[in-house]
Amino acid sequence: MVGGILMTQDIHVDDFLTIFVSSTLVLVFGGFYVGIYTAVKVKLLKKWAMSISYLFWMLCAYCMYLMGSLMHVNDFTVKALVVAAIGLFLLPHAVYYMQDRVHEENEH
Amino acid sequence: MANSYLTSESKRLATWYFTFAAIIFGAQLLFGLVAATQYVMPSFLFEVVDFSVARMIHINALIVWMVFAMFGSVYWLLPDETGIETVGIGLGKLLFWAFAAAIVVVVLVYLFIQVGPADETSIWFIHEGREYIEAPRWADFAIVVVVLGFISNLYLTGMKGNRSGIVTVLMADMIAFAGIYLAGMFFTDNVSVDQFWWWWVIHLWVEATWEVFVGSLAAYGLITMIGAHRKVVEMWLWIEVAMLFGSGILGMGHHYFWIGTPEYWWEIGALFSALEPLPLVAMFIHVLYDWGKMQGEEDAKGKEHSVITNKPAFTWFILNAFGNFLGAGIWGFFHTLPQVNLYTHGTQFTSAHGHLAFFGAYATILIGMMYLGVQGKNGIKVMNHTKSSIWATCMIFGGVLGMTMALTVAGYADFIISRAQWGATWEGYFAGQGGIWYAQGMGWRLIMGVITFTGFLFLVKDLLSTGKAANHVR
Amino acid sequence: MANKSVWRDNRFWQRSAGWVTGVAAVLLMWLTFDTIPQITMGTDADLEKGVTKRVPGPTVINYKITYEMDKKRHHEIPVIGGANAEGTSSFQEKEKFFGRDDWTEEEAAEMLHLGKLGSQTKNCMNCHTILGNGAYYAPDLTKAWLDPAWGPEGSMQAMTGKDTKEEAMAEFLQFPSQYPTHARMMPNLGITAEEAKGLVTFLKHMSSIDTNGFPRNFGKIQGAVHGK
Numbered sequence: 001m002v003g004g005i006l007m008t009q010d011i012h013v014d015d016f017l018t019i020f021v022s023s024t025l026v027l028v029f030g031g032f033y034v035g036i037y038t039a040v041k042v043k044l045l046k047k048w049a050m051s052i053s054y055l056f057w058m059l060c061a062y063c064m065y066l067m068g069s070l071m072h073v074n075d076f077t078v079k080a081l082v083v084a085a086i087g088l089f090l091l092p093h094a095v096y097y098m099q100d101r102v103h104e105e106n107e108h
Numbered sequence: 109m110a111n112s113y114l115t116s117e118s119k120r121l122a123t124w125y126f127t128f129a130a131i132i133f134g135a136q137l138l139f140g141l142v143a144a145t146q147y148v149m150p151s152f153l154f155e156v157v158d159f160s161v162a163r164m165i166h167i168n169a170l171i172v173w174m175v176f177a178m179f180g181s182v183y184w185l186l187p188d189e190t191g192i193e194t195v196g197i198g199l200g201k202l203l204f205w206a207f208a209a210a211i212v213v214v215v216l217v218y219l220f221i222q223v224g225p226a227d228e229t230s231i232w233f234i235h236e237g238r239e240y241i242e243a244p245r246w247a248d249f250a251i252v253v254v255v256l257g258f259i260s261n262l263y264l265t266g267m268k269g270n271r272s273g274i275v276t277v278l279m280a281d282m283i284a285f286a287g288i289y290l291a292g293m294f295f296t297d298n299v300s301v302d303q304f305w306w307w308w309v310i311h312l313w314v315e316a317t318w319e320v321f322v323g324s325l326a327a328y329g330l331i332t333m334i335g336a337h338r339k340v341v342e343m344w345l346w347i348e349v350a351m352l353f354g355s356g357i358l359g360m361g362h363h364y365f366w367i368g369t370p371e372y373w374w375e376i377g378a379l380f381s382a383l384e385p386l387p388l389v390a391m392f393i394h395v396l397y398d399w400g401k402m403q404g405e406e407d408a409k410g411k412e413h414s415v416i417t418n419k420p421a422f423t424w425f426i427l428n429a430f431g432n433f434l435g436a437g438i439w440g441f442f443h444t445l446p447q448v449n450l451y452t453h454g455t456q457f458t459s460a461h462g463h464l465a466f467f468g469a470y471a472t473i474l475i476g477m478m479y480l481g482v483q484g485k486n487g488i489k490v491m492n493h494t495k496s497s498i499w500a501t502c503m504i505f506g507g508v509l510g511m512t513m514a515l516t517v518a519g520y521a522d523f524i525i526s527r528a529q530w531g532a533t534w535e536g537y538f539a540g541q542g543g544i545w546y547a548q549g550m551g552w553r554l555i556m557g558v559i560t561f562t563g564f565l566f567l568v569k570d571l572l573s574t575g576k577a578a579n580h581v582r
Numbered sequence: 583m584a585n586k587s588v589w590r591d592n593r594f595w596q597r598s599a600g601w602v603t604g605v606a607a608v609l610l611m612w613l614t615f616d617t618i619p620q621i622t623m624g625t626d627a628d629l630e631k632g633v634t635k636r637v638p639g640p641t642v643i644n645y646k647i648t649y650e651m652d653k654k655r656h657h658e659i660p661v662i663g664g665a666n667a668e669g670t671s672s673f674q675e676k677e678k679f680f681g682r683d684d685w686t687e688e689e690a691a692e693m694l695h696l697g698k699l700g701s702q703t704k705n706c707m708n709c710h711t712i713l714g715n716g717a718y719y720a721p722d723l724t725k726a727w728l729d730p731a732w733g734p735e736g737s738m739q740a741m742t743g744k745d746t747k748e749e750a751m752a753e754f755l756q757f758p759s760q761y762p763t764h765a766r767m768m769p770n771l772g773i774t775a776e777e778a779k780g781l782v783t784f785l786k787h788m789s790s791i792d793t794n795g796f797p798r799n800f801g802k803i804q805g806a807v808h809g810k
Contacts, residue, residue: 005656006374007447010798013528016451020520023442027385031392031433038393042400071447073378080379087386095390095397098343147719150766155759158769159719160708226700226777237702239716273592297691297698299788300621300637303713304614339592346595350602357606366724366796367713368621368636371655374794376613450798454714454722522718532797534731537721538764 007072015070022063022070029060030088037092041100061085113487116187118194121201123485125180126478128208129173130568133471135215136169137561144557147550161222164235164242165215170466171240172211177474178321179258182278184481185328186262190269196261203257210250214243231295238302240310241292248293255286273342277324277349285317300368307363315384315436316356318470322428323348325473326395329425332480334415336398344394351387359384365446366453374446381444385437395429418483418491420574423501424476431468431505439464439512451527455540456519456549464512472505478571486575487582494577496570503563510556518549626687629662632673636792638662640690643786646677649728649800657795679786680748680779696777697784704771704781712788714796720768722797727782727789730801737763751785752778 011019036053039045064081073081114120142162145152153162186194194200217234224230235242243251259282266275292309296302327345330336361377402415416422439461443452452458483491521543530536540546574580624635629642645663652659653669664675676683685693701707707716710723721729732738732747741761744750754761755778758768773781 006371006450006795008656011447011451011528013524016448016524016528017520019448020442023445023448024438027389027433027438027441030385031389034389034393035396038397042397042404044400071445073445073447076375077378077445077447080375080382083379084382084386087383088389091386091390092393095393098347143719146766154767155769158709160705160717160769163708163717163719164705223705223771224703225772225774226696226703226780228699230703231699234703235705237705237707239707242705242708273596276596295699295702297640297695298621298623298637299698299701299713299784300791301618301623302698303715304617304621343592343595346592346599349599350595353599353603354606357603357610360610363715364617366793367715368791368793369617370620370636371794372613373617450796453796454711454716454718456718459718527797531799531801532722532725533801534721534726534729534763541764541766 005074007074009072011071019067019070022067025063026060026067029056029063032056033060033088034092038096041092041096057089060088112485114485116193117197118183118187118200119481119484121194121197121204122180122182122184123481124201124204125176125183126481128204129176129180129474130478130571132169132173132176132211134564134568136166136173137557137564139163139165139169141554141557141561142166144550144554148547148554157219158222161218165218167240168218168242169215174318174466174470174474176207177477178318180481181325181474181477182258182262182282184477184484185274185325186265186269188332189272189275189328190265192265192269194261195264195268196257199257200261203254206250207254210247210254214247217244218242228295236295238292238306241289241306245293248289252286252289252293255289259283259286272338273345274324274327277320277345281317281320281324285313285321288312288317303367304364304369307360307367311360311363312357314466314469315359316353319352319356319387319432319436320349322432322469322473323352323391325477326391326425326428329421329473329476329480330395330398333418333422333425334399334402335417336402341398348387348391348394351390355380355383355387362444362446362449365449378445381441384444385433385441388433388437392429392433395426399426417489418479419493420491420497420501420570421476421479421483423493423497424472424479427501427505428468428472428476431464431472433468435461435464435466435468435512439516452519452523455523455527456515456546457523458519460512460515460519463508463515467508471508475504475567482571482575486580488575488580490581491574492577492579492581494570494574494579496566497574500563500566500570503559503566505563507556507558507560507563510559511553514549514552514556516549518546518553521545521549626690629673632671634662634671634792638787638790639687640694640783640787641685641687642790643679643690643693643783644676644683644685645673645790646675647727647786647790649725649789655795657798658800659792659795660790662790678746679783680746690783693780693783694787696780697782697787698780700773700777700781701784704773704777709768713791713793719766723785723788724791724793724797725789725800727786728801748779748782748786751782755781 033053033056036049040050064085068078068081139162142157143159143166146159183194221234224234232245235244262279262282266279288309291305323345327341330341331338358376359380361373362381364373365377406415443449443457522540525543526532526536526540530539621637623637624639626639626641628635629639642662648661649658650661650665650669662671663673666672709717709720713724714722730736732750739750742750742753744753755773756775759770
């Protein structure tokens, strides 16, 4: 795939705004996902809020899909975006897991 | 210095660095205002201090004050981290004066000589005309000498004293920081090769080594200001280093889309740019998490008071975590993929991103370090906000955010006309500049710039006077 | 107390950070070794033999340069000396540059050297963008040589009273504030006639660099302003 075609057609002029808004929302929703996840784990929010955090991850993934499709991205960029989405999904899990363990070790 | 509670020479030297940094910060904002005014009123100082001159000083002052504040931060934290006085403090002081004098000469030459004939002499003695690293060649060598001295102090102190994780990261980071500068110290007729190496300096500074530096400062701040557990913080620091360098070094690809370099950089740039926001998200939650955790422990003991020992500094540290995510993360991400960057590259979008990213990622935390300096110098146990510090924080952060919003609107109007519709020609460019949204955006940017500068005045007032304020716990 | 897991061990993370950084740095260096030869400037012999280089040699100023959509790559590429059957450079068609189309390699290199020096010492990049990098106060210069404004149909030749693109550009560079094109004017930078020639060489050479299709649609869309 290296050295392939970047895009097969111009981005439609009217699509740019949607692209910018959706790519901003990718990180905003991603931030909400991570934030709510953390808040639940440190018991600032009740357990049920966890489902909302996953909802935000789904919104984030959808925005990424929307952004990518309007940009007519090539195959490789699709893969990069999927990796980023999965990375974001795993991130707070990993953070919480490690943070919690180390705190436990220090406190007991 | 009179009435100083500082017993460490290293910390005293740090306050010198902070002071000079604050002055240059002021110069940066002032020349930023000149350039912003010229967007609204092109005849302003035309052929006196042209946009190119004002902007050159604006961005060079930015780099210089940050480097000064970074050196100051290292001198500040070294005695705390290593447990000993910094080695070679006399050399440190000498280099401070040499560096400061060199900077003053460079700025005066920028301001009063401005341009020279197209020959090597101009490159050696006036400026190199390469954005961000315009410093003339003689100053390049002076900077190398100063930085080598600084690094040798850091290394000698780190090796002699207790080498904490933070110091280890700083040692590795600063040597890379200095080494990379060498990539920008040569002349070539080939503009593609020129920009290839130029990005080694700019990108590997601001998207790799500086970010790691900020990670170390954040770690130090969490330990000193809220008493976070060193082991947790340092483990996080290592993870941050892995994530930042892991995504940041090859994130270089997003600068190699259009400068003549091969197409495979599209893929590399896209992949690593998409990953670049992840460490910023992680940094943000880590700071909040640690804060919540420490406050929670304190609350559990039935104590009412906050765990934060320096409220203004901590505010700036929080704004750093947030601003970094916002400026470098969101504003970086939305124009980084090559498909969109093909249209947005080199428009006001870049400038919107640049303003918020430099401010959010670096200015905030360095201002926080200045507050730590004021606290230490005045022997304050718990430092609280004053009216000025709150005004300063709100106006500076609000002002920069406002400028970014205004530039984003202008950037959208700019690129959609000049790029998406006109294809970047001369005529298209000015069609874009003539748009009503563009003009509005530039007007608001100037207003927000004035607000930022007013906030800066409050900041200076506060840094100078808060040490004597009565509402701190001593 | 729980067993110490590797995930909670600082030394593990320290080593991981070292490895990740090392691998990324080595990859960057390896890619650099691949990229630098590809962007090294070509020679006059390359142009003569019809070898396409990403950054052609300085004597490219003897050729006609255009910017055409490439069917295979789906973006525009510089076409040097007219197009061949595939739509890429044929290196056939020459074009007079300051009255000559036989600049030797030494002469052209010398002019380009002067121009590149001038582009830095006159601080072009702090108003304009060069290859899209710089300030945004003035138009991008990447393909300025190909800009219709300087062409026979454009306004700049008439305004400066010159018959050719290169002479119009050189005239403008020397006396920019005499030819205001916009409220935002270019200041007088003390550019001499010789330096101006060098700078135009620099611009023409830059327009021949393969920038992967940046800027998109350059000069192809005219009058389609509905967002203004």
